[in-house]
Amino acid sequence: MRTRNKIPDWGLHLMILPGLVMIVLFSYLPMAGLSIGFQNFIPTKGLFGSDWIGFDNFEYVFTMPDTTTVIRNTIIIAVLKMIAGLIVPIIVALLLNEVVKAVYKRVIQTIIYLPHFLSWIILSGILIDVLSPSNGIVNQFLSIFGVKPIFFLGTPEWFRPSLIVSDVWKEFGFSTIVYLAALTSINPALYEAAEMDGAGRWKQTWHITLPGMAPIVILLATLSLGNILNAGFDQVFNLYSPVVYETGDIIDTYVYRLGLINFQFGIATAVGLFKSVVSFILISASYFLAYRFANYRIF
Amino acid sequence: MGKRRTNLLLVTSLVSMILVSACSSNNSGGANTAGSNDAGSNSAGTNSASSSNTAEESIDPLGKYDPPIDLTTVRSTLDGTKFPKGDSWDNNTWSRAYEEFLGIKIKNNWNVSNAQFDQKMNVSIVSGDLPDLIPVNAKQLQTLVQGDMIEDMTEVFEKYASPMLKETMAANNGLPKKSASYDGKLMAIPGYVRGNDDVDMIWIREDWRIKLGLPEPKTMDDLVKIILAFANDDPDGNGKKDTYGLNLNKTLWDGYSGLRGWFNGFHAYPYSNESTSMWIKDKDGKLVYGSIQPEMKAALAKLQEIYKAGAIDPQFVVYDGPKSAENEKNEKTGVHFGHFWNIGWPIDPTDKQKNPNMEWKPYPIVSVDDKPAQVAVVQPQSTWFYAVKKGYKHPEALVKMLNLYYEKLYGETSEPSVYHTQIIDGENYGIFPFSPVDGQVPQKNLNAWRLLQDAFKSEDTSNLNPEQKQYYDAYMKYVKDKDVTNWGADRTWGPEGSYSVIANYTDNKLMLTNEFIGAPTPTMAQKGSILMDMEKQMITKIILGESVDSFDTFVENWKASGGDQITKELNDWYAANNQ
Numbered sequence: 001m002r003t004r005n006k007i008p009d010w011g012l013h014l015m016i017l018p019g020l021v022m023i024v025l026f027s028y029l030p031m032a033g034l035s036i037g038f039q040n041f042i043p044t045k046g047l048f049g050s051d052w053i054g055f056d057n058f059e060y061v062f063t064m065p066d067t068t069t070v071i072r073n074t075i076i077i078a079v080l081k082m083i084a085g086l087i088v089p090i091i092v093a094l095l096l097n098e099v100v101k102a103v104y105k106r107v108i109q110t111i112i113y114l115p116h117f118l119s120w121i122i123l124s125g126i127l128i129d130v131l132s133p134s135n136g137i138v139n140q141f142l143s144i145f146g147v148k149p150i151f152f153l154g155t156p157e158w159f160r161p162s163l164i165v166s167d168v169w170k171e172f173g174f175s176t177i178v179y180l181a182a183l184t185s186i187n188p189a190l191y192e193a194a195e196m197d198g199a200g201r202w203k204q205t206w207h208i209t210l211p212g213m214a215p216i217v218i219l220l221a222t223l224s225l226g227n228i229l230n231a232g233f234d235q236v237f238n239l240y241s242p243v244v245y246e247t248g249d250i251i252d253t254y255v256y257r258l259g260l261i262n263f264q265f266g267i268a269t270a271v272g273l274f275k276s277v278v279s280f281i282l283i284s285a286s287y288f289l290a291y292r293f294a295n296y297r298i299f
Numbered sequence: 300m301g302k303r304r305t306n307l308l309l310v311t312s313l314v315s316m317i318l319v320s321a322c323s324s325n326n327s328g329g330a331n332t333a334g335s336n337d338a339g340s341n342s343a344g345t346n347s348a349s350s351s352n353t354a355e356e357s358i359d360p361l362g363k364y365d366p367p368i369d370l371t372t373v374r375s376t377l378d379g380t381k382f383p384k385g386d387s388w389d390n391n392t393w394s395r396a397y398e399e400f401l402g403i404k405i406k407n408n409w410n411v412s413n414a415q416f417d418q419k420m421n422v423s424i425v426s427g428d429l430p431d432l433i434p435v436n437a438k439q440l441q442t443l444v445q446g447d448m449i450e451d452m453t454e455v456f457e458k459y460a461s462p463m464l465k466e467t468m469a470a471n472n473g474l475p476k477k478s479a480s481y482d483g484k485l486m487a488i489p490g491y492v493r494g495n496d497d498v499d500m501i502w503i504r505e506d507w508r509i510k511l512g513l514p515e516p517k518t519m520d521d522l523v524k525i526i527l528a529f530a531n532d533d534p535d536g537n538g539k540k541d542t543y544g545l546n547l548n549k550t551l552w553d554g555y556s557g558l559r560g561w562f563n564g565f566h567a568y569p570y571s572n573e574s575t576s577m578w579i580k581d582k583d584g585k586l587v588y589g590s591i592q593p594e595m596k597a598a599l600a601k602l603q604e605i606y607k608a609g610a611i612d613p614q615f616v617v618y619d620g621p622k623s624a625e626n627e628k629n630e631k632t633g634v635h636f637g638h639f640w641n642i643g644w645p646i647d648p649t650d651k652q653k654n655p656n657m658e659w660k661p662y663p664i665v666s667v668d669d670k671p672a673q674v675a676v677v678q679p680q681s682t683w684f685y686a687v688k689k690g691y692k693h694p695e696a697l698v699k700m701l702n703l704y705y706e707k708l709y710g711e712t713s714e715p716s717v718y719h720t721q722i723i724d725g726e727n728y729g730i731f732p733f734s735p736v737d738g739q740v741p742q743k744n745l746n747a748w749r750l751l752q753d754a755f756k757s758e759d760t761s762n763l764n765p766e767q768k769q770y771y772d773a774y775m776k777y778v779k780d781k782d783v784t785n786w787g788a789d790r791t792w793g794p795e796g797s798y799s800v801i802a803n804y805t806d807n808k809l810m811l812t813n814e815f816i817g818a819p820t821p822t823m824a825q826k827g828s829i830l831m832d833m834e835k836q837m838i839t840k841i842i843l844g845e846s847v848d849s850f851d852t853f854v855e856n857w858k859a860s861g862g863d864q865i866t867k868e869l870n871d872w873y874a875a876n877n878q
Contacts, residue, residue, distance in 0.1 A: 043425035044446020064829065065860070128617050134541075153617050154843075241549050241616035242839040258828050265425070 037269035057270035066245070066254065074250040077160060077231040082224045084168045089175035090217065094205060096176065097183050109180070113173035124238030127166055128153065159244040167235060175220065179213060186212035218296050225286040229275040251275065360461040360702045364402035368693055371406045372432040372735045373423070375416035383721060383728050392718060393734035396707065401699050405735060424448075431691045432700075432735060435487070437478070437575075440684050441818040444481045449686040450694040453485040459698040463705045463740060470741035471679060478680035478816055488701060489681030491739050497638050498674045498810065499560030500800045502646075504633035505660040507534035519564050519667040522634075523605060529633040530610035544610030546635040548623035551838060553637075555645065556615075556623045558602075558838070560636035560664040564672045565598035568811065569838075571831045576823075577677050578815040578869060586814050586869050588862065589675075590834050591854045597667065599841045599850060606842050616839060621645065630654065636664075639744075639797035642790040651786050659790060661797045663804060673811040674804055680816045685736050700736050708766065709740050715766035725784070745805060748798035755794070817876065820868035826861035833857060
């Protein structure tokens with residue numbers, strides 16, 4: 001019996017192997033490249049031929065004129081995106097859960113999931129037209145209420161909201177599906193019991209549905225904390241312009257403009273390493289907090 | 300238990316499948332490298348054979364390799380390129396010609412859109428994954444030379460280059476050759492050398508101007524009047540205020556809807572993109588940076604003024620070139636600054652087919668005062684180069700290909716209707732971009748324009764070469780047969796075509812050439828992009844309404860953030876290179 005059990009375990013472990021090989025090959029080995037961050041890296045001389053310069057690259061990045069603005073923008077945009085990206089899908093999932101007819105539910109689910117598959121390069125072209133102050137549909141709609149045309153992508157105050165709303169619009173369908181899946185796993189007996197006790201729809205949601213979803217919410221929130229310094233390069237790069245740098249320029253776009261164009265790989269690597277370290281600290285912290293306060297563990 | 304067994308079977312078979320497929324892909328990789336090794340040894344064989352041959356016979360610039368040789372390269376492609384049926388970037392008139400006439404089989408390792416090409420090339424250089432024939436920009440060439448990754452072309456160029464190619468590379472006091480030489484060695488061969496063609500002119504919707512009864516622009520005041528009238532006086536006559544005057548895009552310096560010509564009109568010479576910046580001589584003969592000179596201020600103030608008057612689409616800050624072109628293709632804007640080719644892209648015959656009344660006319664840039672305006676020639680040297688990977692057995696293949704390209708387009712046996720532009724079923728197909736190497740004899744287009752003017756008058760085409768004859772025929776079709784598809788020929792080669800403007804600039808010495816043609820100096824390479832970024836922000840923000848005095852702050856910051864150092868380095872470079 002025991003030996004018989006061992007064989008499938010061994011087989012299952014073997015299944016991890018391709019994944020492990022991939023991780024070692026594509027995640028751990030390239031880490032050697034992090035040393036570029038401490039080098040005056042000259043591409044044609046390679047990793048071993050370039051001179052070591054210690055922390056000069058980091059110093060250079062942190063003394064650049066706009067670094068503080070850029071870090072602030074990155075954090076603000078990323079945090080707002082995280083919050084909105086957490087709340088909106090929960091609400092939509094709860095609402096969808098109340099839809100009785102399965103047909104409507106599925107149709108809505110599919111429609112809101114659709115933008116997830118479009119890349120930002122395509123969406124940016126669409127958004128520039130949709131948000132255009134002269135003939136964009138959004139401003140035409142607003143003008144019905146007598147609102148003057150707003151140049152969403154060309155005004156510093158409006159740029160961040162535009163980023164956040166468009167990001168949530170693109171991605172909330174995906175998270176909604178995850179939450180809907182979590183909802184189906186809640187034991188229906190709980191609802192029946194609550195109904196017997198005279199709890200209404202609202203009370204059921206509050207006391208059964210939300211607590212039932214809590215683990216998955218915490219999991220997604222924890223994972224998303226690692227993205228605190230990723231405010232979305234693709235999106236910002238395709239939508240921003242010098243006018244909105246003060247509110248919209250993020251670390252990735254800044255480094256792209258100042259570093260990659262000119263073969264400054266050392267600087268780009270230094271920034272990448274900095275971002276990874278911050279993300280690592282935040283993920284560890286949030287994991288600890290989740291365990292401490294919600295008694296939830298991923299591992 | 301039975302179930303367990305099947306599960307186990309499934310798992311092991313899955314795993315083995317993955318492993319097997321991994322192995323097999325390894326195998327095929329191994330096979331590939333083996334194959335290319337074979338090819339290498341093959342070509343080594345042919346090389347020794349051909350070198351023993353060349354020892355005896357004279358060198359033929361267009362000699363054919365037998366057996367044929369392989370040459371890999373990479374391509375920068377233009378989005379939206381039309382191909383004759385069955386053709387592609389990999390298989391087209393030019394690739395077939397190189398194989399047929401020279402015995403060179405070209406293989407494109409990858410093709411990417413020109414917008415991403417530089418980055419992709421950067422990555423290839425870093426990873427050392429280079430093709431045999433490497434198209435690069437000046438900065439990449441510098442990197443390749445530093446890394447000793449390319450062949451010295453000095454000798455093969457002297458041996459194999461055709462007289463026409465040699466003449467081209469010696470034009471402008473040998474500037475093309477100089478720009479690709481390091482320590483006196485020719486490390487690459489420059490592509491198109493057409494700096495004098497790529498100058499700004501003012502493109503104006505002529506039918507709008509006439510409709511509104513405005514005079515031709517002779518001064519900056521005239522031009523500003525036209526711009527404001529196009530925005531305010533309903534030039535399209537639809538009763539709505541939905542038009543703009545001046546078309547711009549976010550890059551500011553493009554060859555279409557940029558700002559260079561505007562600034563030049565104020566005797567200001569800014570220009571800074573990733574690879575080049577514009578340097579002029581001050582009255583003491585020192586090199587100074589164009590974008591920080593005081594003349595900039597008046598130009599910026601005027602731009603701000605017309606922006607405030609609603610004559611510039613505020614969305615230019617998010618529009619790239621093609622997007623801003625929609626404004627003109629939808630007939631919402633009537634003035635822009637740009638190069639001679641703007642009549643082929645983005646404005647093209649389809650626009651005139653939609654609205655037969657449409658007419659665009661190029662004008663020379665206008666001056667703000669009584670001093671004539673000089674137009675900036677930013678890149679008198681080629682912007683790209685062809686290098687050969689170190690160790691490739693036939694570096695002369697590149698020279699031979701260029702020989703063939705020049706011969707088929709500009710030589711005595713040239714066939715432009717096959718190799719430049721083909722007309723198939725009434726549609727024009729540009730064939731010349733399909734060649735992996737290109738180039739142009741100096742002043743080719745300007746000379747063509749001059750000859751064509753005589754030919755138009757006399758209707759005698761005996762002086763024209765085949766390419767010029769093609770332009771002649773296209774022009775005549777437009778003028779005589781009212782064939783709208785040849786509108787571009789009239790607007791380029793006609794008496795008031797874009798080359799009339801370039802002829803005007805050339806005859807009246809209205810060009811100011813960039814004094815800096817070298818590779819970036821160390822500080823430029825490190826800080827150049829920060830400074831460029833600052834400059835772009837400053838100009839954009841002032842147009843959109845920030846106080847013009849912020850220009851002074853920019854100048855201070857520019858100097859402090861490395862600009863002074865760059866100026867010093869450049870003057871040292873200039874002193875060393877221009878005795």
